[in-house]
Amino acid sequence: MSTASxxxxxxxxxxxxxxxxxxxxxxxxxxxxxxxxxxxxRGPRATGPAVAxxxxxxxxxxxxxxxxxxxxxxxxxxxAIRRGELRIEHAxxxxxxxxxxxxxxxxxxxxxxxxxxxxxxxxRLFEPTGLVKGWAVQQAFDxxxxxxxxxxxxxALINAGGDIAVACARTDTPDWRIAIEDPxxxxxxxxxxxxxxxxxxxxxxxxxxxxxxxxxxxxxxxxLLAATVVGPSLLWADVYATAAFVHGTRAVGWLxxxxxxxxxxxxxxxxxxxxxxxx
Amino acid sequence: MRRISYWVMSTFSALVIxxxxxxxxxxxxxxxxTPLTPADTGGSTGTAAPAATTNSTTTTTISGSYTGSQVxxxxxxxxxxxxxxxxxxxxxxxxxxxxxNFRDQQINAYAxxxxxxxxxxxxxxxxxxxxxxxxxxxxxxxxxQSAIDQAHQ
Numbered sequence: 001m002s003t004a005s006x007x008x009x010x011x012x013x014x015x016x017x018x019x020x021x022x023x024x025x026x027x028x029x030x031x032x033x034x035x036x037x038x039x040x041x042r043g044p045r046a047t048g049p050a051v052a053x054x055x056x057x058x059x060x061x062x063x064x065x066x067x068x069x070x071x072x073x074x075x076x077x078x079x080a081i082r083r084g085e086l087r088i089e090h091a092x093x094x095x096x097x098x099x100x101x102x103x104x105x106x107x108x109x110x111x112x113x114x115x116x117x118x119x120x121x122x123x124r125l126f127e128p129t130g131l132v133k134g135w136a137v138q139q140a141f142d143x144x145x146x147x148x149x150x151x152x153x154x155x156a157l158i159n160a161g162g163d164i165a166v167a168c169a170r171t172d173t174p175d176w177r178i179a180i181e182d183p184x185x186x187x188x189x190x191x192x193x194x195x196x197x198x199x200x201x202x203x204x205x206x207x208x209x210x211x212x213x214x215x216x217x218x219x220x221x222x223x224l225l226a227a228t229v230v231g232p233s234l235l236w237a238d239v240y241a242t243a244a245f246v247h248g249t250r251a252v253g254w255l256x257x258x259x260x261x262x263x264x265x266x267x268x269x270x271x272x273x274x275x276x277x278x279x
Numbered sequence: 280m281r282r283i284s285y286w287v288m289s290t291f292s293a294l295v296i297x298x299x300x301x302x303x304x305x306x307x308x309x310x311x312x313t314p315l316t317p318a319d320t321g322g323s324t325g326t327a328a329p330a331a332t333t334n335s336t337t338t339t340t341i342s343g344s345y346t347g348s349q350v351x352x353x354x355x356x357x358x359x360x361x362x363x364x365x366x367x368x369x370x371x372x373x374x375x376x377x378x379x380n381f382r383d384q385q386i387n388a389y390a391x392x393x394x395x396x397x398x399x400x401x402x403x404x405x406x407x408x409x410x411x412x413x414x415x416x417x418x419x420x421x422x423x424q425s426a427i428d429q430a431h432q
Binding site: 025026027028029031034035036038040157159161162163164166176177178179180181183186189192193200201202203204205226228 | 409410429431
C-alpha cells in the first residue's frame, strides 16, 4: 500500500490509474413511475447503511412526484387539472414549475415538444409526463449527490428506464461507462459514452412501440429509430432526445444550434448521424 | 500474461487498420502493424512501463500505457497509444496521425473520438449502465441493466 501512495504522489495519471484501489460499489433498484429506477453509488461508504438511507430518500422523493404528476392516478394534481377541476395557476409550486418548464421546452424545441397533446376527441390536455421524468430524476439525483458529500467523496449514477444521470465527486475512479443501445437489436450496443458528470437520454420506439407523438399532428413520429442526446442536464437531454425523435431527419440542423449538447441519430437503415455542436 | 499481450497486439493492429481505413477514400493501406512495445518510463509521452498491480490473490493483471511503433501508411505516419487497466483497454488514441491538409484534419476530427470509443467498446462487458428507449417495469427483469444492477447489489 505504501508503494501506491508514494507512486501516486509523484507519477503521471496512468500510473495512478493502474494503482488505484477499486472503490466499494452498490446498486439499488425501485420500480417508480412505471419505470425501473437504478441508483449506483461508488465510494468508501457505498455499502453502508447511511448511503442506503439517502437512496431511500431519493426513491421517496420520486414517489411523491409520481403521486402529484401521474396521469394514471385519479387522485393526482395533474389528473385534477386534466378534468378541468383545477387551474395550473392555482396548483402547487412544483406543478407550476413544471408547466413553466414545459413552455420553455416547447420554445427550445421549435414546437417538437409539447405538454398539450391532443386527446381522442381532439381537445388538448395537460400531459407533462415527457418532461416530468427527467426533471424529477435530475432533482432527486442532485439532492442525493449533495447529501453524499457529508459522507466523503462518492460517485453516483441513476438510470430511470434508460435515461441516465451521473456525477463523480471522486478523482481516483474510472469514468462511468454508458452503453447506447442498438435500436435494431436491443441485446447489442452501438457505442459507449464515458462520462464523469452529465446525462444521457435516448428516445425511440424499440421498447414500447410507436408512443412518441408529434404535437403538430397528434400521430406517432417516425423517421428515426432512436435519438440519443448527451449533455449536462437530464431534464434537457431527455426533452431534446424526444424532440429530435419527433423532428426525425430534420433534427440535425436544429441540434447543431444547441449549446453543450450532442446527439446520435439512428435512421431506419441503421446509419448513425452524430451531431456535435459547432464551436 | 502472454495471452493478454497477444490480444492487446491484435487490438492494436485492428486499430491501425481501422485508422487507415477511415483516413482513406482509396483502397486499404499497405500498413503492416509492428509489434507493440511498452513506452519508456519518463519518455516524451510521459507514460509508464507496465505497472503490474498484484493483489493479494494470485491473479496477475496488466496495467499501464503502451505506445505502439510508428507505422508508415500511404497517407502518413500513424502512432497509437493505449491505456490498459487490469487487462482492459480503457482508452486508445492516435498520438501521431496525418494532419497535413484540411481534408485529413476534417476526417480525423471525426474519426479519432469514434476510434477511441470503438476500441474500448470492442472488449467491453465492462459497462455501468445502458441508455435506450424507455424500459418499462415489465421489461426490466430481462434487461441488461437488470443484470448489471444484480452484479452490484
